[in-house]
Amino acid sequence: MEPAGSKRVSLIADYTHSEIRSDISYLVLFRTRPICRCTWTRQHGLAHGRVHAARKGAAVPKISFGGSFVTTAGPAIEVLSTLAKLLIPITPHVHLYAEWQWYELNHHLLYEGFRAHTILSGVRFLM
Numbered sequence: 001m002e003p004a005g006s007k008r009v010s011l012i013a014d015y016t017h018s019e020i021r022s023d024i025s026y027l028v029l030f031r032t033r034p035i036c037r038c039t040w041t042r043q044h045g046l047a048h049g050r051v052h053a054a055r056k057g058a059a060v061p062k063i064s065f066g067g068s069f070v071t072t073a074g075p076a077i078e079v080l081s082t083l084a085k086l087l088i089p090i091t092p093h094v095h096l097y098a099e100w101q102w103y104e105l106n107h108h109l110l111y112e113g114f115r116a117h118t119i120l121s122g123v124r125f126l127m
Helices: none
Strands: 009-028 031-052 062-073 077-091 094-107 109-125
Touching: none
Parallel strands: none
Antiparallel strands: 009 031, 031 062, 062 077, 077 094, 094 109
């Protein structure tokens, strides 16, 4: 039996939309003239989840996953990131660990972008 209140699956999600309006004016001989009327919009989203295997004992594999995005208009920028992690306990003091991340940054045109996969794996020794 599992302890009361234990969870095998958890999920966190967040979304934000913001907008900034700017109206900059200057004064010329007691008359106001607009210089810049701009609107910047931004959207941001985030999700993260975790899954524990349905095994008993201390050696329970754990999987974490998630991602985030940011888009802006005025200047147009997109940033995307995804993540997946795997933790497999071998003993209470030795764990196998693997992680994959994807990054993407786009600014106006496709050739101004940046994309990368990062993969990390190893063995963790806990004291």
